Amino acid sequence: MSQNQRFASITGCGQGSIGEALVKEYFARGLHAIATLLPFEKSDHPDEAGITWFKLDVTSEQSIIDLKHELDILTKGYLDVLVNCAGIAYTMTAIDTDVQAVEKMFQVNVIGPMRMVHHFHGNFIRASGVIVNIGSVGGIVPYMYGSSYNATKASLHHWSNTLRLEMSPLSVRVVTIISGEVGTNILKSDNLRELPEGYFYAPLKEEFKAHVQRTVKGATDRFDYARNVVAQSLRSSPKAWLWYGGSAGIDSMFYRQFKLNKVKKAYPASSKQV
Template identity: 65%
Template sequence: MTAIDTDVNAVKRMFEVNVFGPMQMVHHFHDMLIQASGAIVNIGSIGGVVPYMYGASYNASKAALHHYSNTLRLEMSPFNVKVITVISGEVGTNILKNDVHRKLPEGSYYSPLAAEFEDHVQRTPQTTSRFEYASNVVSQSLRSSPAAWFWTGSATGIIRFLDMFAWRTIWDFFFYRDFNLNKVKEAHLANAKKNT
């Protein structure tokens, strides 16, 4: 959903799962992790790196998890506990199944994109097999010196490259065009002109 049309109570539930759940696990099991010199593997997302349209809440939850994991990695280093943040691309799961009937709310500023929005929530993205993804995550997690940020899944290569070497707002250009935001701008300007 667009950021301005989002039900904040739904976002709170998302943060309960994506952020507070991992935090609670670490809080309750840190003694065992330290005694075992174990590893904490947090499942992040490319959405926590790029401003992917219609995903502000999900993106924010994953970005919060990324930064929590970064600090946790530093804080757990004296205890020889590894913290790995997996930056996941699109993986073949059922995550989109609940969105297929989602529509923009009546009167949304994004109403000019209603048809495109419906196409978006019903899309079938290019994904990485969940079995391949799981195998990659487990093998990385079992390494003696795993990557702090482990990028795996569809589209992570190009996103990682652009995130490292391009300017921070390069995504604005891509997504503005790909999601046809000019259509929203034109409708907004026409509406403002009509109301003056």
């Protein structure tokens, strides 16, 4: 690590998020924790906690450049921890996907971390620091209605894997977090989303509505999640991959959980005419 004072910057720290829990945990452990908020987000929660914050839109090159300028002044060019946590969700069946919405999600979930590492690499190389990329179990298993979101996380995982190899001779560690179900508000933008009328998945209209409006049972508390992730990230030799959060299973479990038999009954193989 760099100096007596260690610095940790976390993207995506809006109220109710994993990022908020992470930045508070780094702060509690004595690091100078730096939250980033979207330009339209309120700052009451970091203000009340006494946490430094800056505005950031990870889809904007200029916004990242502006943040780097601010942090270089604050940290003298060092960054011990960078957590790429900013992310958005998009819930829909693969065949009914709005590609423009997915392009925006890739900009946040995948290109955003790439931009951050591109601009800040000198800071954590100088500090012999650690990069933490917040992935998802959806990038590993076929979580229903999440094909596009899952694709962003799978992309992030593989990029992170190669980044770990490339950063190793520069004394920078890279940790990929495979997050299960964590109690956050990430689904707030999907709350009113509906399946299109009259299409193949119409039989699951009510189930889909319940899914996007659900309160996840058995979800991991985000502050418990943060304690585990932060503890791992601060180890001298952290795990390359850390699985944490409510678990997910295999295809058969999802088939039952999401009642895909209703689709099968509505469109039997003998009558498939697409």
